[in-house]
Amino acid sequence: MTTGERHADLLDRVREQLAGRSAEPDAQTIAEAVRSEAGGLLSDTDLLAALRYLQTELVGAGPLERLLADPLVTDILVTGPDRVWVERGAGLEAVEVAFDDEASVRRLAVRLALGAGRRLDDAQPWVDGRLSGVGRHGYAVRLHAMIPPLALDGTCISLRVLRAATMDFTTLVRSGGIPDEVRDLVSGVIADRRAFLVVGGTGAGKSTLLNCLLGQVDPGERLVLVEDAPELDPQHPHVVRLVARPPNVEGIGEVSVRTLVRQALRMRPDRIVVGEVRGAEVIDLLTALNTGHDGCAGTLHANSIAEVPARMEALAALGGMGRAALHSQLAAALDVVLGVARQPDGRRGLVEVGALERGAGGSVSIRTVWSRDGESVGAHR
Template sequence: MKTFGRRSDVPLAVNATAVSQPVSPTAKQPAESPATRLRSQVMERVDPVTASVLPATELQIQLEALVHDLASRGRLELAAHEQARIAEELAYDMVGYGPLEPLLRDDSISDIMVNGPNHVFIEVRGKIHRADIRFRDSAQVATIGQKMAAAAGRRVDESSPLVDCRLSDGSRVNVVFPPLAIDGACISIRKFSKKKIDFEAMVGFGSLSPAVARVLEIAARARLNIVISGGTGSGKTTMLNALSRLIDHDERVVTIEDAAELQLQQPHVVWLETRPANLEGKGEIHQRELIKNALRMRPDRIIVGEVRGAEAFDMLQAMNTGHDGSICTIHANTTRDALTRIENMVQMGLASLPVRAIRTQIASAVDIIVQIQRMRDGGRRVAQISEVASLEGDVITMNDIFTFEFGGEDRNGRILGHWVTPGMRPNFHDRLQYFGLGDAWMRALIDA
């Protein structure tokens, strides 16, 4: 058992032989700062195997003692707070993700964007700010990116320069390596709130009104097929998670994602995730294959985290074959654009399928489209909810259920507005009546 200082009862991550070696206060390294020199001396004396199994708190305590000892014996002019910071950084490097660790622990941060060792940006409450952190060099950025990928069983390097994965806390990670990333490795992290956000919380945030929340709640309980549309970072996954909380606990739900990030609370959930190709370029499993397989798993509902390709056709097939109440997300700017996107994605895999046949599938499969938008004040709001009514000729007709109307802004720059509705009875009213929710739907429109 290796020991250091007075804590002889605790196994340490310190190489005892190296500690006993003298520290020269006049080491000829004029280009190095005292902090850099001290960091190097500490790393020479740490046993990486022992460090990797120690709890982070205990490791930091031991490193602080070692840093203090080496600084004192080497007569390095470093204040106590600087020594503590060096110990913390080293602990993060050994058992965490280096300079990113404080950002990952900050619940107010929703996105972390690393564009290089000296260019790190964060998103807080919808606004992007430059983070006050630095990496030592580009190699450290690359090492942390590889560490994140390895933790999820993925790999990223110059021969395989793209990876999507998730951290243990559910955060979604994208890493791009050179030669694709010209200025060095880039890391993008989408964090998800540890708090379970439901419609009540979203009403409190101003993302929707009580009437809009009630309509969406009825849509989920009546097992309508819902497409959630919006731009990157608009809150599609948050809306999907809120809708999923209304699924009955006796239903079997199958989720399909590129990188698992959903937070379903039901006890009967099967989580499926795509798989990248191996080193030989084989073994890749796409979302389309997972959706086809899900149909053989006796699901009550199928939830696709994001439809982005030819799997759109299989999703439509699922919605049209008795899997009512299915939900998916898609990137689009308006509810009408969402239909065009679905049509285009179906054609990516089935170019020979007539346009009318595709639109017939869409019109019969999708009940409502919920459009989410991140507005210029940083707030995410439901911008539009539309019903997919029917196919008339070659055109899919749509009816707006709710639309957000801009009403200026307050003194703090926060956008003001309200949700308006024409109060029309939807084409799927008979389905609402079947679930005993027809009158509740109309009351929600009237109350708006």
């Protein structure tokens, strides 16, 4: 029997012994279980090797731990035992991280699913959840995993690392994230208490821009932030942070973003901020914008500012709001749309600024007032 086979056999026995414990095992607990199951037949060297192997298999994110510790990594993608990819801001790149076999990848996926309060097995072959305190730095992580036979080539794991966005306004201007030519325009949106949305694709820097803009809000104002996962951390003295909660493994206990938006309305906010509008909570955000809460904000997944009306129509439909009602609410609620994107050189930042216009038929469109590539005003009607 090879060393790997001995470790795998030992792993099965140790895992069975630890299965009844509710807490994640620490190094001492694992060591005691290893000694117990090995029956004193391992040398100190073999015991240490087995302990390291088992810690990788039983604790945290296993072989992915060192990637989570990299402050530049935003996404980790596993598509096979020896096919691991990361995103560090310049596109996906393969890394030299490998699992022993497909079974090892699946064991990690199942363990992470349990950590998110979900199940992952043949009856429920995919999982979508959120992990807290993953990695040595305790970052929140969005998890998605899928196992065969739906994932034809083996277990797939996708981790999105949710590090708090902390860059301030001055730093973002200095780095080019906010071009100097629109610095006053953007800061004026905050000073004039304009309601605004930050829009862009996945990983385009929506949270980074919103976070730095919130740091520009008058210190005397009270900000109530509502998020699906904790990403915003503005440099402001009066912030209330509300974070949604997914259902547990029994499918109960969920607290949605929409519920939290409703609660935020009762917390005497000066500004309500929704970290990302993903569904029917867009209706409650529009309600907040139309009830005297000037300067509210949010982020929305859209590839350009021109797509915003159609995107919001689709989300509002999830809550039963029709197109005409949505456009009526939107025209009264929103003033400015800020579009962010990733540049060819990998840098992320502001690329478009738009203002809302209401046509003769009542429908809302976005008029471009500035774009990084110099397009004329009105190019995105």
